[in-house]
Amino acid sequence: MMRVGIIGVGTVGSHVVKILQENEDIITARSGKKIVPIMGIVKDLSKKRDINIPLSDNVDDVLENPEVDVVLELMGGVDEAYTIVKRALQNKKPVVTANKALLAYHRYELKDIAGDTPIGYEASVAGGIPIIKALREGLSANHIEAIKGIMNGTCNFILTKMMNEKAEFADVLKEAQELGYAEADPTFDVGGFDAAHKLLILASIAYGIDVKPEEILIEGIENINSEDIFFAKEFGYNIKLLTIAKKCGNKVELRVHPALVPIKQMIAKVDGVMNGISVIGDRVGETMYYGPGAGGSATASAVVSDLIDIARHTQNSPMLGFIKPLESAGLSLMNSDDIATKYYMRVKVADKIGVLSKISEVLGRHSISISSFLQKQDALKENSAVLLFSTHTCKEKDIQNALKELKGLEFVEIPPAMIRIES
Amino acid sequence: MMRVGIIGVGTVGSHVVKILQENEDIITARSGKKIVPIMGIVKDLSKKRDINIPLSDNVDDVLENPEVDVVLELMGGVDEAYTIVKRALQNKKPVVTANKALLAYHRYELKDIAGDTPIGYEASVAGGIPIIKALREGLSANHIEAIKGIMNGTCNFILTKMMNEKAEFADVLKEAQELGYAEADPTFDVGGFDAAHKLLILASIAYGIDVKPEEILIEGIENINSEDIFFAKEFGYNIKLLTIAKKCGNKVELRVHPALVPIKQMIAKVDGVMNGISVIGDRVGETMYYGPGAGGSATASAVVSDLIDIARHTQNSPMLGFIKPLESAGLSLMNSDDIATKYYMRVKVADKIGVLSKISEVLGRHSISISSFLQKQDALKENSAVLLFSTHTCKEKDIQNALKELKGLEFVEIPPAMIRIES
Numbered sequence: 001m002m003r004v005g006i007i008g009v010g011t012v013g014s015h016v017v018k019i020l021q022e023n024e025d026i027i028t029a030r031s032g033k034k035i036v037p038i039m040g041i042v043k044d045l046s047k048k049r050d051i052n053i054p055l056s057d058n059v060d061d062v063l064e065n066p067e068v069d070v071v072l073e074l075m076g077g078v079d080e081a082y083t084i085v086k087r088a089l090q091n092k093k094p095v096v097t098a099n100k101a102l103l104a105y106h107r108y109e110l111k112d113i114a115g116d117t118p119i120g121y122e123a124s125v126a127g128g129i130p131i132i133k134a135l136r137e138g139l140s141a142n143h144i145e146a147i148k149g150i151m152n153g154t155c156n157f158i159l160t161k162m163m164n165e166k167a168e169f170a171d172v173l174k175e176a177q178e179l180g181y182a183e184a185d186p187t188f189d190v191g192g193f194d195a196a197h198k199l200l201i202l203a204s205i206a207y208g209i210d211v212k213p214e215e216i217l218i219e220g221i222e223n224i225n226s227e228d229i230f231f232a233k234e235f236g237y238n239i240k241l242l243t244i245a246k247k248c249g250n251k252v253e254l255r256v257h258p259a260l261v262p263i264k265q266m267i268a269k270v271d272g273v274m275n276g277i278s279v280i281g282d283r284v285g286e287t288m289y290y291g292p293g294a295g296g297s298a299t300a301s302a303v304v305s306d307l308i309d310i311a312r313h314t315q316n317s318p319m320l321g322f323i324k325p326l327e328s329a330g331l332s333l334m335n336s337d338d339i340a341t342k343y344y345m346r347v348k349v350a351d352k353i354g355v356l357s358k359i360s361e362v363l364g365r366h367s368i369s370i371s372s373f374l375q376k377q378d379a380l381k382e383n384s385a386v387l388l389f390s391t392h393t394c395k396e397k398d399i400q401n402a403l404k405e406l407k408g409l410e411f412v413e414i415p416p417a418m419i420r421i422e423s
Numbered sequence: 424m425m426r427v428g429i430i431g432v433g434t435v436g437s438h439v440v441k442i443l444q445e446n447e448d449i450i451t452a453r454s455g456k457k458i459v460p461i462m463g464i465v466k467d468l469s470k471k472r473d474i475n476i477p478l479s480d481n482v483d484d485v486l487e488n489p490e491v492d493v494v495l496e497l498m499g500g501v502d503e504a505y506t507i508v509k510r511a512l513q514n515k516k517p518v519v520t521a522n523k524a525l526l527a528y529h530r531y532e533l534k535d536i537a538g539d540t541p542i543g544y545e546a547s548v549a550g551g552i553p554i555i556k557a558l559r560e561g562l563s564a565n566h567i568e569a570i571k572g573i574m575n576g577t578c579n580f581i582l583t584k585m586m587n588e589k590a591e592f593a594d595v596l597k598e599a600q601e602l603g604y605a606e607a608d609p610t611f612d613v614g615g616f617d618a619a620h621k622l623l624i625l626a627s628i629a630y631g632i633d634v635k636p637e638e639i640l641i642e643g644i645e646n647i648n649s650e651d652i653f654f655a656k657e658f659g660y661n662i663k664l665l666t667i668a669k670k671c672g673n674k675v676e677l678r679v680h681p682a683l684v685p686i687k688q689m690i691a692k693v694d695g696v697m698n699g700i701s702v703i704g705d706r707v708g709e710t711m712y713y714g715p716g717a718g719g720s721a722t723a724s725a726v727v728s729d730l731i732d733i734a735r736h737t738q739n740s741p742m743l744g745f746i747k748p749l750e751s752a753g754l755s756l757m758n759s760d761d762i763a764t765k766y767y768m769r770v771k772v773a774d775k776i777g778v779l780s781k782i783s784e785v786l787g788r789h790s791i792s793i794s795s796f797l798q799k800q801d802a803l804k805e806n807s808a809v810l811l812f813s814t815h816t817c818k819e820k821d822i823q824n825a826l827k828e829l830k831g832l833e834f835v836e837i838p839p840a841m842i843r844i845e846s
Contacts, residue, residue: 015706019564019706023564023565023566023705023706026563026564026565026566027563027564028747029631029745029746029747030563030741030744030745030746031563031746032741032746122561128704128706128708128710129710130556130557130560130561130562130710133553133556133557133560133561134553134556134557134561137553137556137732138545138553138556138557138725138728139553139724139728140449140450140453140454140727140728140731140732141446141449141450141723141724141725141726141727141730141731142446142449142724143446208452266692266693266713269689269692281551281724282446283438283442283446283720283721283723283724283727284714284720284724284725285551285714285715285718285721286714286715287552287553287712287714287715288712288713288714289711289712289713290709290710290711291707291708291709291710291711292707292708292709295708297706297707297708298706298707298708300564300706301562301564301565301704301707302561302564304563304706305560305561305562305564307564308560308563308564309560309563309740312740317732317735318453318455318735321453322452322453323452323454323455323735324451324452324455
């Protein structure tokens, strides 16, 4: 028997208890022993909960309880969770956590504290999809060339609706909030921060690189509008919030932003609240992993798979993928300025003679050359036009400088918008 | 250091050697030790090979070699491979194999012989996609409700071409042979047997069920024609060779056959030589795994990941997913007669009055009701028509009886064809 103490019994925690109890037959057959939740820690004991395990509001009842074999951290947050997981590991209790923020900030400290004590965190990235296992074990023979993920269901739901119904961001966000797919304060999701946390966890497994969320390029989907959708459809793209990790020599690009993705790519076909992660290995080529990235039951499925691994004593694979430091080492974060990709731009201008030639001149001076171009009359304002165009590959720094310069031109009516193209 | 002996150094074996040598840095960092191929066994020593390890034509140089820590079986075939793997395991040498036929017939014997000695076989199903790991470990908390796989690249290439170009089977098969995607004798692939071997391996992990290829329904793609493609397009389907495992109470359905799959499903979007496996778990819902199902480098990627697992001592998870026999047990193979699904039929008839009513009468008598219907004039033969229709859910046995009866009607010109619909 393996006895589990659960710190934080919310949606995911309740589903973990349910799975352990309702699927006891298959879990026992697969792990060779019963896995039994024996204690749950909650903040407010007076709240009614539909689970039948003893509850306490004192974490010591799990952390210092000799009967608890494994600690499940499902409380969320960074600082308090870190203290608790640290204590559990110092007491040599294996830990399973679904806490991506904790790992985005403290994964390397936790790895060092853990030593040989297992930490499972499959549930921290892409919910029910076993992407941690795939990357850490399934693709371990490969140098990872790139990871492109759709790892935020809220954003993907909104963007899918915008593409399918030519709806505007604000309207779809409201609908997502009503359906429970977006929080009242949606910033963490639509701003790309949730996806960034997940990206950093995957980047550690792929590259052994220690980076904090503040160090990487993160852009949200708030500024996508129906003109961008129009351009994307016209030229065969979907718009997705992508998390991208890419190896270029001894630099690793890490970025989260909306991107135009050719509709032929498998990752572009991941719609609605679903998640998908495409991984390019130097030996295997592209593999892709698809499924529900959130939800109590799917996330709990991943948590319980970690518990079963611990029961089987197979959680010996190194927490972040590497037993020895990578000898080719020297991998460091690429400066965002040096990102090279293709770009799409939207520039709203007064419809006057000479506008296009002035814009072309600015772009040319920044070494940016245009690939496709579309001009539309502004539906709402007379004598206004919207210029939509894509570029050949150029440097992020050049694009940013060009955007700044365009913004200052007297006939440019609102700050120009830009979306990167991932092909 | 972990030293590997390779029995059978063909395409996959050569790629394994290449990966171990060229990706030594990452493999050592990930596994904590060097993994070194020290001996290869080949049938014909005189043949030129582009690899730099010692070769021998005597299997004892691996099996009885005290320097060999792990045996890699890449020779293929069933009987001889079984003898060799058995000897390796009896000598307590861990084994990694890519041999699906061996496992389709002998996986349970090998599991018993192995005991605690690891056997890795990730490469035996869907090449570079870590589907064995996903099913055995990633989804271990779930009762598996269904597996639907596209696991034969040859068939998927042919069907994709037929769909995209409205081409006929024989022409596309010839092209596939010229491109090296199909063997000179394509029966093993296009007849569904290769996919069936893989299905049985996955079914053991999901259900603990021991079944041989001869016991399950296997149909190939040889009889699909352009009229079927026409119907599929008209009603929003793709045609795929599907491997299906499905739990219905205490019965498990296992079958391999072409199927009409709604184009909205992710699995229907897996095109060309690529593989995809959709797995439905009772807790996680649908997850899907996509990637290259064949090819030397992709398959070798899976082989090497197994070697790394053995080096890390994480290959302790039970070979076929279960440590104890499943207690809910009693799962047995469903008789093919009892399969219930929707069906598509193609009936070529003399274009006479009363034909349709006679056919409807036959179907009705067998409890089959029609859902969609299309009639086409035969392009090649005057006074002939092709009736294309789909049914509501009915029983395989009723369909088979109806097909037999229709075949005997004087105005039915060639034996009617049937494709199952998976929605």
